[in-house]
Amino acid sequence: MPSPFDSILYKYVYCTLSSTGDAECVGNGLFGGGLLPGGLEWLAFLLTAVIMVAAIINGVLGGVLLMIWGERRLLGRFQGRTGPNRWGPFGLLTPVADAVKTMFKEDVVPTVSDRFVFTLAPILMLFPALLIYAVIPFGAGTWMADINVALLFIIAIGGANVLAILAASLGSGNRYAMFSAMRAVAMLISYEIPLVISLIGVLMLSGSLSLVDIVDAQTIPFFIVQPLGFFVFLIASMAELNRTPFDVAEAESEIVAGYMTDYSSMKFGLFFLAEFAATIATSGVITAVFLGGWHGFDPIPSQFWFVAKMVAVLTVIVWIRASWPRLRIDQIMNFAWKALFELTLINLVVSGVLLLIWPSPSTTELWYMAGINWVVFLVSVYIFGRVLGPKHDPVRSGNFQDVTLSNSDAPALPAGGRD
Amino acid sequence: MFRMRVTFDGEEVVDVEPIFGYLHRGSEKLAESRTYTQVVTLTDRMDYVSSMTNNLSYILSVEQLAGIEPAPRGVWLRMIAAELQRIASHLVAAGFFFQDLGALGTPLILTMREREQILELFERLCGARITASYMRPGGVFMDAPEDFWPALNRFLDDMPAHVDQFEELVSGNEIVQARCDGVAVVDSQTLIDASVTGPMLRASGVDWDLRHRQPYEYYDRVTFNRPLATASDNYARFIVRIHEIRESLGIIRQCIEQIEPGPVRPETVPALIRPPVGDSYVGTECPKGELGFYLVSDGGVAPYRCKVRAPSFINLTLLREMLIGDKLADMFVTFGSIDINMGEVDR
Numbered sequence: 001m002p003s004p005f006d007s008i009l010y011k012y013v014y015c016t017l018s019s020t021g022d023a024e025c026v027g028n029g030l031f032g033g034g035l036l037p038g039g040l041e042w043l044a045f046l047l048t049a050v051i052m053v054a055a056i057i058n059g060v061l062g063g064v065l066l067m068i069w070g071e072r073r074l075l076g077r078f079q080g081r082t083g084p085n086r087w088g089p090f091g092l093l094t095p096v097a098d099a100v101k102t103m104f105k106e107d108v109v110p111t112v113s114d115r116f117v118f119t120l121a122p123i124l125m126l127f128p129a130l131l132i133y134a135v136i137p138f139g140a141g142t143w144m145a146d147i148n149v150a151l152l153f154i155i156a157i158g159g160a161n162v163l164a165i166l167a168a169s170l171g172s173g174n175r176y177a178m179f180s181a182m183r184a185v186a187m188l189i190s191y192e193i194p195l196v197i198s199l200i201g202v203l204m205l206s207g208s209l210s211l212v213d214i215v216d217a218q219t220i221p222f223f224i225v226q227p228l229g230f231f232v233f234l235i236a237s238m239a240e241l242n243r244t245p246f247d248v249a250e251a252e253s254e255i256v257a258g259y260m261t262d263y264s265s266m267k268f269g270l271f272f273l274a275e276f277a278a279t280i281a282t283s284g285v286i287t288a289v290f291l292g293g294w295h296g297f298d299p300i301p302s303q304f305w306f307v308a309k310m311v312a313v314l315t316v317i318v319w320i321r322a323s324w325p326r327l328r329i330d331q332i333m334n335f336a337w338k339a340l341f342e343l344t345l346i347n348l349v350v351s352g353v354l355l356l357i358w359p360s361p362s363t364t365e366l367w368y369m370a371g372i373n374w375v376v377f378l379v380s381v382y383i384f385g386r387v388l389g390p391k392h393d394p395v396r397s398g399n400f401q402d403v404t405l406s407n408s409d410a411p412a413l414p415a416g417g418r419d
Numbered sequence: 420m421f422r423m424r425v426t427f428d429g430e431e432v433v434d435v436e437p438i439f440g441y442l443h444r445g446s447e448k449l450a451e452s453r454t455y456t457q458v459v460t461l462t463d464r465m466d467y468v469s470s471m472t473n474n475l476s477y478i479l480s481v482e483q484l485a486g487i488e489p490a491p492r493g494v495w496l497r498m499i500a501a502e503l504q505r506i507a508s509h510l511v512a513a514g515f516f517f518q519d520l521g522a523l524g525t526p527l528i529l530t531m532r533e534r535e536q537i538l539e540l541f542e543r544l545c546g547a548r549i550t551a552s553y554m555r556p557g558g559v560f561m562d563a564p565e566d567f568w569p570a571l572n573r574f575l576d577d578m579p580a581h582v583d584q585f586e587e588l589v590s591g592n593e594i595v596q597a598r599c600d601g602v603a604v605v606d607s608q609t610l611i612d613a614s615v616t617g618p619m620l621r622a623s624g625v626d627w628d629l630r631h632r633q634p635y636e637y638y639d640r641v642t643f644n645r646p647l648a649t650a651s652d653n654y655a656r657f658i659v660r661i662h663e664i665r666e667s668l669g670i671i672r673q674c675i676e677q678i679e680p681g682p683v684r685p686e687t688v689p690a691l692i693r694p695p696v697g698d699s700y701v702g703t704e705c706p707k708g709e710l711g712f713y714l715v716s717d718g719g720v721a722p723y724r725c726k727v728r729a730p731s732f733i734n735l736t737l738l739r740e741m742l743i744g745d746k747l748a749d750m751f752v753t754f755g756s757i758d759i760n761m762g763e764v765d766r
Contacts, residue, residue, distance in 0.1 A: 079528040179747065182429070244523060245594055253519050254748050325594050326521025328748045329430060 006212075008141035013051050018044035052144050056133050064276040068095040070311075071318050078322035099269065107265035110172060117171030122263065122270035125164035128157040129277040136284040137212050139294045139303030150211045151203070154285055155196055158240060161278070162188045165249060165259050168271075172262035180258030183329050184249035187239060190333055191246075194340035195236035201229040201351040202289055205361070211285075215293030219363045223290040225370045227377040228347040230290045232340050234316075237282045239332070242275070244321040248329050283313035339384050350376050420761040423738075423750075430746045435739045439732075442765040450725035455481050455692045456555060458725065462712075463550035466731065466763035468511045471497075471504035471541070472705045474554040479635055479701040480712040481556045485694035490685050491637075493558020495678040498636050499571070500544065500553055502667040502674070506578070507537040508706035509618075509660040509667075512758040516657050517589060519755035520598055521748075526589055533581050536574050543567045556692055558684035571675070578668055586661050590654075599654035603741045603753040607651065613737050617708025617730055619757060622659045623651035629704040641673040653749075656756040691720050700728075707731050707758055727766055731759040 005011045017036050036044050069084065069092055076083025087093035109115060135150040137143040147153060162185055169181030203209065205225065206217035214222075223230035239246040250258035260271050287293060287309040296305030327335070354372060358365040420441045426434040446465060450458045462477045463470040475497055482489060489497075514530035538548040544563055545553040553559050589595055607623035620627055628645045630638040646662030648655035694716040702711040708730025715724040734757050741753050 075523065079525050080532065081528065179430075244521070247521070248748070251521055251748065253521055253751055321523055322525050324522065324592065325517060325598065326748070327594055328598060328746055330746065331597055 006141060006146060007143050009052055009055070009144065010048060011141075014044055014048045017047055056144055057130060060130060060133055060277055060280065061273070063280050064273055065095040065099070066092075067276050067280055067314060068098070070314070071321075074315065074318045075322050078319065102269040102272075103266055105265040105268075107267065108262075110174070110262050112173040113262065114171045114173065117167050118262075119267070121164050121168035121171055121259075122267045122274070124167055125161055126270050126274040126277065128160040128164075129274045129281060131157045132278070132281040132285070135211055136281065137215060137288055137293060138284070138306050139301065142294075142303055143212065146210055146212045148208070148210045151199060151209045151214070151289070155192075155199075158278075158282075159188070159192055161240075161274070164274075168259040168263070172259070174262050176255040176257070176261045177259045179255045180249045180261075184242070184259065187246065187248065187329065187332055187336075190336040191236045191239040191340075194232050194336060194344045195240060197341075197344040197348060198229040198232040198236065199289065201226045201347050204351055204355055205366075211288045211293075215288055215295065218292045218295060220366055220370070221290065221292035221295075225366055225373060226290070226347070226351070227370075227374050228343055228380070229351075230286075231377070231381075232344050232347070233290065234286065236336075236340060237286065238317065238320070239336070241279050241282055241317075243279070243317055245324045245327045246332055247326060248332065251326055253326075279314065279317065280310065283310045283317070286313050334388070339388055343380060343384065346376065346380050347373075421759075421764070425742075425750070427747065430748070432742050432745055432747065432750060435742045435750075437735065437738055439735075439761075439765055442761045444766065446766045447725050447727060450722055452721060454720045455485070455694070455722065456690075458722065459554065460550070460552050463552050464762060465727065465729065465766055466508075466705070466707065466710075466760040467549060468760060469504045469508040469706045470549065470551045471500040471553060472508075472703065473710065474551060475501045475636075476701065476703040476705065476710045477712045478554045478556055479703060480699050480714050481692065481694070483701055484697060484699035484714050484716055485556065485692050487557050487688055487692075488685065489556075490558040490682045492562070492678060492681040493683040494636050495674050496544075496559050496563060496683060497554055498638070498641075499671055499674045499678075500541070500551070500559075501636075502670045503537050503540060505667045505706045506664050507534045508758075509664050510534045510537075512660055512706070512755075513585070513657060516653075516752070516755040516758075517595075519751040520595065526585070529581075529585055529588070533578065533585075536577075540567065540570055540574060543570060555684060555688075557688035558682070560684070562683045568675075571671070575668055575672060575675075579665065582661065582664050586658075590658065590661075596654065598749075598752060599657065599756075600652060601650070602653045602749050603745060603756070604650070604652045605737060605741055609737065609740070610651075613733070615708070615734050615737060617705070617734065618659045618663060619656055619708065619734050621645060622648045622655040624649040629702050629709055633702060635701060635703055637674075637677075638670075640677065641670050643667075643670050653752055653756040656758075660758070693718060693720055702728070705730055707760065707763070708734055729763045729766060731761075731763040732766075735759055735764060 005014075018041050036047075072094070073083040073091065084091035084094040087097050109118060132154055134144045135147060135153055137146070165184045165188075166181050169177040169184075202214060202222050205222065206214045208214060208217070242249050248254075250260060255261075260268060263271060284306075287306060291309045291313070293309075294302035294306045296302065296308075350373065351369075354369045355361075358369065361369060422438040422441065424436040424438060425432055444464075446461045450461055453461070459474055459477060462473040465473050478497070481487070510530040510533055514527035514534075517526035518524065541551055541553075542548050544567055545551050545559075545561070547553075605623065607620070607625050610620050610623055611625065616627065616629075624647050626645055626647055629635070630643070631645060643666045646659050646666065648659050696716055696718045698713065698715045700711050700713045702709045709728065710730055711728040713724075713726040713728065714722045717723040738754070738757070741757075742750050745753065
């Protein structure tokens, strides 16, 4: 059982408050430690928890604001324009202005809505997005809780946003929201399966569900050892996040804003917040599970490495958003069941066989595994692309095959066209 | 502005009832109380992303009605303006097509960037960007300024690379192909029966371009190809437009070679045109299809009747047949591939 004192955050805050004189507290804690009188360890524990939660949540909200700014700036660059640059240096205060504007909007509740469910939905949406941060290790010793079922916890909590979308759709009693609910529920449940199975290869390698243990096990980042698992997880989590090209639940050119159509003011703001918080959380999970977590090289602190890798993942997600159009819902379902599901199964079998050959792989043996896995990855993705991809491809078959240029001298009609 | 009352079975479209008229401004009736020259401004506002070609179509009809022989330099300028406008309109169509596909504005901004160059050329040419009102019976209202020609040459030099880049960026995308291939296919006979014209008809393999079949202006003095596709699906309708942009660039180059100095409008055209009693109709190839103004004169200063054959409106008539059986998401892509303009549908 990991000790809570493994977390530097916990150690410093707790030791500052408690005066019991735990062995771990010697030399730690601000102001010499022991601010609370003896016998109040329970209060110290409680206060520590509250302070850590406040710190993480405020950090997340700050991160969301930064990401809104970063995404808009990046999208601007991708589209050959500047992006927001008016409020504050480099437009950094733009999301603050947005937040203030959102709060001062009128909060409209449609008369046909189920008021209770309608109000509950945004809260339900934000709640799981924030909970995921509890187990993400942001650096060596910088985590809130190191629970031994962290990955299971993330998957279970991450699946809860289906409920929120369903509640929002049914609660607002809107036809666009109805479409959105049908699409979202079908898609999110389908993509849960490849999402979970793609992680099993990592579990077999690390032998633990704890994110801290998984990061420790990565002598080389797991996206090198488990390429198929990494790409399936990335794609499936983009579907879980409702990001382009899987944003059918809020397709603005089709169903207005989907389940958010009837929401205004801070209720809409909460949806927005939850979406970005979930995106950052997912990038954190990807970083911890596949990109080697906080591992980097000294003297740059581990927290910096973790955040830098997260930003890299977020940039890829924004890049995809800027470049690709949206898939149709039936194509999305086909993709999940016909491609991703089989690919994860292939990954599972290959990883299992490799682990039978090298039961506890050393770093060299991990590199062997990586080589074999990359071959499997490239071959299987190529085969699936050929089988399931578009049959008719004008670009691959010489670009202009589709269009013929006619210059025949068809008999011209008499000028004017009137008899 | 355009309303579709749609019945769904899950995601599948079962029935569509298009409802128009929200942008009806009575342009045809308004034309009856304006002089022949004043009506030009009304035509700008019909299809507001291709006002030059609207001007041209109307002016040709007036010239036929009043028997005006246009000045050659004016005709060449009108052709250059019309072909530039065709490029601009096709760029808008292509950009919004991808917007309907769910792309986050990137293709739209790429096409708008190129369209902006055309609008700047129009600004040099006539002072207006969108509602040009550049053409007059007998020619155009003023000659192109000196700085127009180098700017036009720069545009012609840059544009082919931009078109290639755009086509390469979007047409190679697997998602675009998966979404567009074989969606909303209409056979050419149905299109002909519904008198659909323009790129939508040429995407089904029918070689019907009024610039070629029924040459007006000096289109018989320039050579150009008509891009034809056979698939008649959403992708074909999009790619035909991209190829037409290239052909239009060629036409403009030939116009520049053949244009000669001279008056842009004959002095003999009176300020207040009083055509003899009669009627006229000239079908022209607009970016969206055949546009024609049917004018009836009773000998007065204003048209007795002005009826517009609007390609947007007529191309929309097949909408129901095209949408039924497809998915909700394809509705908007198909709608975008028809490339209509509500200002022209409702007039």
